[in-house]
Amino acid sequence: MNATRVNAIYRKDLRDARRDSRLIVALLMPLLIGVLYSFMFKDDTKPAAKLGVVASAPTQLPAALQAATKAAVLLKVQSFADQAALTQQVRDKNVDVGLIIPGGFDRSLKSGASPKLTVILPASPSFGGDYVAAMLDRVTQSLAGQVPAATIARVTLPATAGTSDSAFTALGARKIFVLVAVILMLAMIAVYALPAVLTEETEKRTMEALTLIASDAEVIAAKSLFGLTYCVISVPIMLAITRVIPENAALFAVDIVLTSITLVGLGLLLGGLMKTQTQLNTWSTVALIPMIVPAIVVGLPVPGWVEAIVSVLPTAQTMRLGVNALAGRQLFGAEWLSVAIILGWALVGYGLVWWRLSRQEAA
């Protein structure tokens, strides 16, 4: 492969794209959506949290907790019959934090007997759950009027793979939607901008002029670089405009780079299959659906089969890693699996591109 040729084609594509209104619109659209989301949703929106309670006698503690946390969290209280039911709900992340309150808790507290209070938290607690658990000590002291108050036993449930509906509460809608807009932007580059460049070369037969001297592999390498450049430039622009800063910048960078490589591979495949701009306009819309829907679905309470389907798609994993990176903690487990799934799709994409090139060469 001749690096000078790859560079010449790559620079030509960059220059051409700056003058191509179709590509400018394709990139501006997700950027504007991201900015719009950023204005529509605010970071300071109070997160909601659900407190599950098992209490064998009436107690003032849930109401006192609600009052103490109301400045930071919209706390809803739900009663459960027994500890097993509550634990299951916490495990399923339907409840942010569980509280087992023994009988006669309020009386024991006031008498200075230091009653035992059990707090159940998931492996990756939401902001609301964490906040409520942290406030327990202060609230019980206030109810008891003395120190030490209750003995608090903290039970953290083991981590389970799967979606986390705490993503919204942990990050807030603004960051979640900006992340969705980032994925939309990468998808637009992959299924529209890059294939549009390739299809135009095929349709106008400039590709034949290029391959009179350059190899197919050199042309594909240049187009890949073009797609990757647009991906890695546009994401920081989106983050800068929306002022969304990932807590774990390294993980976020890995997520974006891996996703860009993968989607560019899939975009090259799509661009190779399309012979005309009209075909591309039709099919790119179809191809956009399996890229953007999984990103939206992640973190929402969807049926298991929907979750199973979207989990094998690359952008669902991009979203999971992105949420973890923005939050700076593992709201979604098994990050290695997310990386493996994204890389798997990269192998599929580039493998099929290579297979098509080999067939073309033999024709």
Next chain:
Amino acid sequence: MSARGFGRAIIEVDGLSKHYGDVRAVDDVSFSVAEGEILGLLGHNGAGKTTTIRMLTGRARPTSGRALIAGLDVVQERERVKPLINLVFEEQNLYERQSGRENLDLFAKLYGAPPARVPELLERVGLTDAASRRVRTYSSGMKQRLLIARALVNDPRVLFLDEPTKGLDPSSARDVRSIIREHASAGATVFLTTHYMEEADELCDRVAFLAAGRIVALDTPRELKLRYGERAATVLLRDRSEHEVRLDDGGDAARLESWMAAGDVLSVHSHEGTLEDVFVNLAGRPL
């Protein structure tokens, strides 16, 4: 069929065929073209002209047979053949959002040509003043001249041209023919397809007629006209009537003789057959 009166053969084609299913686009074609020669390939649409060029430029793999350029197999040694050749496509496949200079710069870099080659070529095809304008603002003739400049960027030993003057006005077509002739006079080989018989007659050292994928005749235009064309004469008689007579036709020749004997002839203008006549004789219908 070999080249005559030129250097050694630079294009050698032996039994070349390209089949698409049952369709024989090119069928067992053999010929050679010498260094410095201009060979024209003529034929109807679908006769196999473009497919032949596609195979010779390595853009289509032959079903059978082989083609060598400068002794290199166009399939097996494609990467070594690439720098030696270039092609003016039938379509004006230029980057229209880029300027003329940017188009040439790109291909100069791809072929590893020196940067000075670009202004030199722009000057040669008369596009220096328009070099900074985007190609989409060019006229068809300007685009064609830019296409030719692009094809000359690597100073190819073999220049292929697929219908180089199609759709051009007479003045632009004359410019294009002049550039082609100039390139050939510098020692390069030119292989062109055309629909225009006058163009082939004027430009080509030899002409090959392709019909249904096969070469039905290949020789110099003069030889072809002598062999397959009809010699004719326009006879003006004293009564001011004008008659076309075919000199190779017994009846017409006898008629002319009788007019001459009677002293009825005012003037006789003889003319040889045209390539158009040759083509009609060989292919059965005009181009």
